Amino acid sequence: MSPLTTTDPAQAVAGIEDGSTILVGGFGMAGMPVELIDALIVQGASDLTIVSNNAGNGDTGLAALLGAGRVRKVICSFPRQVDSYIFDGLYRAGKLELELVPQGNLAERMRAAGAGIGAFFCPTAVGTLLAEGKETRVIDGRTYVLEYPIRGDYALISAETADAAGNLVYRRTARNFGPVMATAARQTIVQVRRTVPLGGIDPEVVVTPGIYVRRVLDLSGNTTTDSGAR
């Protein structure tokens, strides 16, 4: 089934329910789906759990969603940034729950969700605070911690180009969590700089196959912001 392709941000995020778990792409601002997040703020869903590497930069994107009071819990690896003042304030005021996850585990737990893996043993964090209370097992002499998948109701990600089948290619290090998150959510919504017809992307270079993509927000006509179109 081909994805819905739209130029209307409101249509791209329509129907996201209160209480949803949303995987949000990006590493810092690289790959952050700013237009989708802005649309989500307008859409109004609240009590959200956000899974993302960081917890917002400055006043835009994820930081704006946090600032709008829509988020109950953040699952991330590195909330503290030089410009994460919105997260910092909410966290210190006790208005946000935080689950801190090592970056590789964050990625692998979503990969596991997307691949139907029930759980996995991983050496990261053995003997540290972040593995406290978790099941461990010694395999071939090495200790591993049992880690469970992180599934999203929705993934909001950013890519460079989508074709009409929803196949995606990314750009440079803006790829980061996008391909993993696309597999780990019930519905993946992607904003792209441009869309092309079927055949417009060489099948050999597709990074995310269209099977994972439900809706595409085409920003090619968007001239009001540079964040989606460099």
Added chain:
Amino acid sequence: MTAEDRTVENVDRPPLDSRELAARVARDVAPGSYVNLGIGLPTKVADFLDEDAGVTLHTENGMLGMGPYAQGDQIDPELINAGKIPVTELLGASYFHHADAFAMMRGGHIDLCVMGAYQVTAGGDLANWSTGQPDAIPAVGGAMDLAVGAKAIFVMMDLFTKDGQAKLVPSCTYPLTGVACVDRIYSDLAVIDLDNGRAVVWETYGISVDELRSRLDVPLSVR
């Protein structure tokens, strides 16, 4: 053992400054290796790698073949390193997603990671992600994955804090990043190899081994 393999005390010179330290680490990066340089001080090592040595830099946000910091027109917000600083791509570079970036690390494909540290023990325990302050906002990033994943871990740090506290310690008082993971310490005052629980001084800079012994609570061996 050759003469070069014996402990060298460079007493009549100042401690290594940060550039000298980076150059010293770079000397021990094997030609042809795949290397991850941690955020902060370790990134300086890149400036001293011999281009002909064919060292490939990995950044855990999804790239192999990372080049120097981007300048002027080269700056691209979508081409950044793990510290979110704009960088460049070298010929032969590749991009991949985060799960691949960390699988590459945890799967034992990265030869070396150079990291900063708050504290290290002779047994190789590492604390570098949290000072454990109750009001601090915790952030771990990829540190714990790197600590267990790379084939070798070099720590690059000052041997003492600004107020004189030793950072090579009998046991870490700060929260651990990884257990028994550090292979060698490169510091302003000494290069110290951690060999199955023994701290073996390879070189000193601006200090003698005996003086180091008097300032550290960790037994030091020489070679």
